[in-house]
Structure formats: structure tokens, C-alpha cells
Amino acid sequence: MAEDWLADVRKYVADADENVVSAIVKYLGIALRNRDSSLVSFSDTKETDRVRENFLKKKLGLTDDDATLDAAIAGVGERMKEDRTKNRVTVYYLLAQHFGLLTLFGGAAGAAGAAAGLAAAGGLDGDSGKDDDSSAVPLAAAGPAGASAIPAAAAPPPADPAPTAASPQTAYSSDDGEKSGGMGWLPWLLLLLALAALLFFGLRYCSKQDAAVAPATDETAISETVAPADTATAPVAAVPEGAGVVAADREGKPMLTVYFDTGKSEVSNDLTTAASAVKAYLDSNPAATLAVSGYNDPTGNAAANAELSKNRAQSVKAALEKLGFPADKVVLEKPAETTTTGTDNSAARRVEITVKG
DSSP states (O other), X not given: OOSOHHHHHTTTOTTOOHHHHHHHHHHHGGGGGSTTTTBOOXXXXXXXXXXXXXXXXXXXXXXXXXXXXXXXXXXXXXXXXXXSSOBHHHHHHHHHHHTTOGGGGTOOOOHHHHHHHHHHTTSBOGGGOOBOOTTXXXXXXXXXXXXXXXXXXXXXXXXXXXXXXXXXXXXXXXXXXXXXXXXXXXXXXXXXXXXXXXXXXXXXXXXXXXXXXXXXXXXXXXXOOOOOOXXXXXXXXXXXXXXXXXXEEETTEEEEEEEOOTTOOOOXXXXXXXXXXXXXXXXXXXXXXXXXXXXXXXXXXXXXXXXXXXXXXXXXXXXXXXXXXOGGGEEEOOOSOOBOOSSOHHHHSEEEEEEEO
């Protein structure tokens, strides 16, 4: 240790338990690395309030009223008034001894230490709230000689050892307010990361269930590269694994989505049947035309993808003309972005046939 905490404690408690002092040092952790935070200023009410709330209540688990706890703190301050440097380790040791709770830091469970602390505190009678008789010796009178120098007659009747259940925390957790650093935040950080991971994977699972789309991969020589998603034209019907045709309505007009195998531009024979509803609509609406737009998935070479999207659109136009659609009614329309992201690759490899007018 950079400072001999045990020697400082033994100025007041000659037989101070070295293991208890070490446990208190570990409890305080990083707070002892800074000179200011390693000392207690009894003239600063904010400081003594922190000692009461963080150490006496939270660490020691005391439920006494504030007046009783403040009196104990003041008693320790009076006892150490001649000491220019009131080390936090020594203050905490004396307070734990006063309340008979050195066992929380691995000390002996005997009542003698608690009785000596009570006598040194000026005769406070624990839970009863009554003053002890006039034979009690105040903390200030004990001085650096320690509680062990107080005659046995001056101590009140021994109290039962404090139950270990009184401690809501372990000896190695530091909750000493703004004065203490330590690693007390680490469990909370790990918990937050775990919750974030659960939320991420949960949302991802739900998204896959809602889409009802089977994953697919492009593993052929011709593959396609990443580009921003074209969410406005993404199909909503079930998507085939490879080549196929899906019919749907858009704004009350029929539309077709022709899907392709990876790296291919051959049109599925399903177009023959699926195109009948579109043909009927054009026959009933002579002013209407068809816009044919090709797309690709986001894997592979960008130049090859652009050419592939164009070839797919041309193949669909040629297939429609073979089915009796007038050539001047089928217009190739290049989309602003041919590469589709944010969806399954099977859904991205497509040509959309939409009615215009």
C-alpha cells in the first residue's frame, strides 16, 4: 500500500485487525488513490452526509435514525481531532467497530470490539436510544491509545454479534458516493450489453418471421454489389427461391414481378399465365402502357450487375411481345437504382412490370 493504513488505525485501536483494514482498503478502491478523497473532512456536512448514507446505511446496513448515526460520526471526529490527516480507512474502521460490525470485513465476531466502540462513542445505547451511565468514556477521551485502553468497567453490557444479514453488499463493492471509483459500474454495464443483444436478436428474429422469406445466396460467377434500397418498389407477395412470376395490384392496377435465378436473365414460363390479367387491363384501357424495370441483388461486381439488370428487362419485354403485347405498349424504364438492398437476395433479382396511365 502507498500508505500504511494499518499503522494509522492502530494509533486508535492498538490491536486493530489487519485483515479488516485490508478489506476496507479494497472496499474503498480507487478513492484512496486521490489524496483528497482518501481523507474525511468532519467540518464538511456534505462529506459527513456521504459517510452516513453510503457507508453506515448502505454498506453496514444500519437503520438507526440520522441523529444517532451523525452522533457516531461526530464522536469519531472528536476522537481524531488531534490528527491533522483523518484517513478515511481509519474513520471507517472506527465506525464499524463502534457499531460492532467489523465482521462485515472479516473481523472477529466477538462483542468486545463493539462494546469498546460503544464506550468510545460516549455511551450511546444502540437501538434503545438511551444514554449509558456516567461510567462510559467518550470517544474523544479514548484518544490515539485506542478502544483497547478503556477499562472493562466503562463498557456497557456486551451486545450480541451483528448478524451477517445486516450487510446488503459484499466487502469488495464500493458505494462511497462521489468519493469512490472502483468497478461497481461493471456489472451494470455487462447487464446493459446483454439486454441490448437480446433486443437486437429478438427484433431480427421477428422481422424474419413477418417477412416469411427464405434466405438465399448468390454463389455463381456473376454476382451483384451493394447499393441503397429501393423500398418503394419492393414486392410484398411471397417470393420464389429462383425463377418465377408473382402477380399483384398496385394502386388498383395489375402488376407483375418476374424473378430470376442467380446471374441469369431467362424468363420463367409462368409469365404466360400471369400476364393474362395485365393483357386484359391494357385491352380495356387503350391509353395505358407497361413500364418494364430490371433490378439485381447486392452481391458482386457493379458493372456486371447493371448489365444483368438491363438484360433481364429486355428479356421480359421480348417475352411480353411474344405473348401478343404491342411493342409500343411495352417500354423499358431504367430505375433510379437497380441494386436492391435491405431484402432477401431472391427478392432483389427481379423485373417489375407496372401499368402507366
